[in-house]
Amino acid sequence: xxxPASLAERVLGGEQGMIARALTQxxxxxxxxDAMLAELHRHAGRAHVIGVTGPPGSGKSTLVTAMAQEYxxxxxxxxxxxxxxxxxxxxxxxxxxxxxxxxxxxxPGVFIRSLATRGALGGLARAALDAVTVLxxxxxxxxxxxxxxxxxxxxxxxxxAQSVAVVSxxxxxxxxxxxxxGLLEIADxxxxxxxxxxxxxxxxxELRDMLRLAKRQPGQWNVPVEQTVADRGxxxxxxxxxxxxxxxxxxxxxxxxxxxxxxxxTRIRWAAEELVRDWLRPGxxxxxxxxxxxxxxxxxxxxxxxxxxxxx
Amino acid sequence: xxxxxxETVAEPIRVMLAKIGLDGHDRGVKVVxxxxxxxxxxxxxxxxxxxxxxxxxxxxxxxxxVLGVSLLSGAHMPIFxxxxxxxxxxPEPHRFVVVAGGVMPDEDELELKRMGVAGVLxxxxxxxxxxxxxxxxxxxxxxxx
Numbered sequence: 001x002x003x004p005a006s007l008a009e010r011v012l013g014g015e016q017g018m019i020a021r022a023l024t025q026x027x028x029x030x031x032x033x034d035a036m037l038a039e040l041h042r043h044a045g046r047a048h049v050i051g052v053t054g055p056p057g058s059g060k061s062t063l064v065t066a067m068a069q070e071y072x073x074x075x076x077x078x079x080x081x082x083x084x085x086x087x088x089x090x091x092x093x094x095x096x097x098x099x100x101x102x103x104x105x106x107x108p109g110v111f112i113r114s115l116a117t118r119g120a121l122g123g124l125a126r127a128a129l130d131a132v133t134v135l136x137x138x139x140x141x142x143x144x145x146x147x148x149x150x151x152x153x154x155x156x157x158x159x160x161a162q163s164v165a166v167v168s169x170x171x172x173x174x175x176x177x178x179x180x181x182g183l184l185e186i187a188d189x190x191x192x193x194x195x196x197x198x199x200x201x202x203x204x205x206e207l208r209d210m211l212r213l214a215k216r217q218p219g220q221w222n223v224p225v226e227q228t229v230a231d232r233g234x235x236x237x238x239x240x241x242x243x244x245x246x247x248x249x250x251x252x253x254x255x256x257x258x259x260x261x262x263x264x265x266t267r268i269r270w271a272a273e274e275l276v277r278d279w280l281r282p283g284x285x286x287x288x289x290x291x292x293x294x295x296x297x298x299x300x301x302x303x304x305x306x307x308x309x310x311x312x
Numbered sequence: 313x314x315x316x317x318x319e320t321v322a323e324p325i326r327v328m329l330a331k332i333g334l335d336g337h338d339r340g341v342k343v344v345x346x347x348x349x350x351x352x353x354x355x356x357x358x359x360x361x362x363x364x365x366x367x368x369x370x371x372x373x374x375x376x377x378v379l380g381v382s383l384l385s386g387a388h389m390p391i392f393x394x395x396x397x398x399x400x401x402x403p404e405p406h407r408f409v410v411v412a413g414g415v416m417p418d419e420d421e422l423e424l425k426r427m428g429v430a431g432v433l434x435x436x437x438x439x440x441x442x443x444x445x446x447x448x449x450x451x452x453x454x455x456x457x
Contacts, residue, residue, distance in 0.1 A: 015403070015404070016372060016373065017372050017402070017403070017404040017406075018404070019373075020372055020373050020374065020375035021375055023375060024326075024375040028323055093349060093354045093355065094345050094346070094349050094355045094356075094357060095354060095355065095356045095357075096356075096357060098356055098357075098358060098359070098370055098374075099357060099358065099359035102358070102359055102362065102366065105362075105366040105369055105370065106365065106366060106369065111373055112370070112373055113373055113374060114354075114356055114374060116324075116354045
């Protein structure tokens with residue numbers, strides 16, 4: 001058995017196998033995970049965390065691969081967390097992102113990990129951000145979080161990124177409509193991938209129109225619309241530059257710190273929710289007692305809840 | 313197919329399925345991937361035409377419990393030899409078991425097991441047997457550290 005503290009040390013030392021094991025611990029919330037993360041948290045915060053999201057088929061994995069190659073050319077190391085949906089019926093999953101990322105193999109400056117969206121509510125987002133902490137602390141310059149842009153859990157994941165790219169493609173019907181709900185607001189950069197296809201210009205101008213409608217404060221980040229053809233690598237250099245600009249902009253006006261505070265708040269809330277959920281379950285004597293009290297009308301749910309978490 | 317008992321959601325078995333070398337047939341391995349997924353496992357498929365060192369690197373990064381290599385090309389002996397050479401060169405001992413699947417003659421099975429292959433599942437293996445074998449191999453292995 002590896003003691004959690006020494007596992008953290010070995011992660012900090014950049015041992016690939018140990019980083020992989022730490023990520024497994026984080027996914028499974030194995031005993032000792034909190035202690036390990038506490039250690040790693042102190043060393044995290046240097047990486048540029050980039051979220052890439054978009055509808056299925058928009059070419060996210062291919063784009064992430066091209067981005068990673070571009071970062072590698074610039075001498076920066078890249079950790080990738082690819083979030084794939086699990087089957088809600090069996091909890092099983094087929095994680096396929098690695099297929100599209102195979103050109104990255106054999107480079108110790110690239111680390112790819114697939115994360116399955118387990119059934120547990122909020123669990124995925126938390127695991128994903130903890131995984132980012134692991135890769136960040138282990139010294140990766142850039143950490144990319146890739147996720148399908150559907151559902152609350154995925155949007156939560158993306159909220160942990162510093163720069164968010166929302167990927168769309170021409171010709172997916174009303175593609176802009178598809179990404180409108182909830183995703184438009186969180187984009188720092190819009191990417192129209194596969195933009196060698198018909199309709200690319202239309203998609204770009206639709207996005208620009210929509211961005212124009214959004215009210216912008218003076219000094220606010222001007223969300224760019226970038227065109228890429230990820231499988232040929234075209235437009236990717238410009239995209240990487242845009243991420244760097246966004247990072248510099250965040251650093252200049254305090255946005256990086258604001259986002260770090262926001263992410264910290266979210267993560268504290270998740271951790272607290274999990275603690276409470278773990279405690280408030282059948283089999284815990286205090287909980288069972290409260291259930292009896294409420295069921296027999298000696299107490300009401302809200303008062304019982306407050307008493308259980310020690311607020312009264 | 314008989315219903316197979318599901319893995320617990322808390323700790324699904326993680327399996328990497330790989331195709332190595334020139335063998336371009338992956339219908340079988342995709343069926344196995346779906347079978348294992350439906351049994352509640354997490355399956356990472358590498359895609360076709362991988363090299364042994366690519367597959368080992370991916371299996372280490374994904375921290376899988378099982379590495380399943382599917383081979384129909386008849387090149388299993390040299391490929392597994394190379395695979396175990398790469399494994400022996402890892403800076404840390406790996407914790408996954410290696411399983412071979414596909415078409416391999418009985419006489420090679422013994423040799424593969426001598427190399428370190430934990431199980432050989434031929435092309436005729438029933439889906440439920442594959443699930444059971446994988447579970448048995450993972451549970452007989454030392455617990456996760």
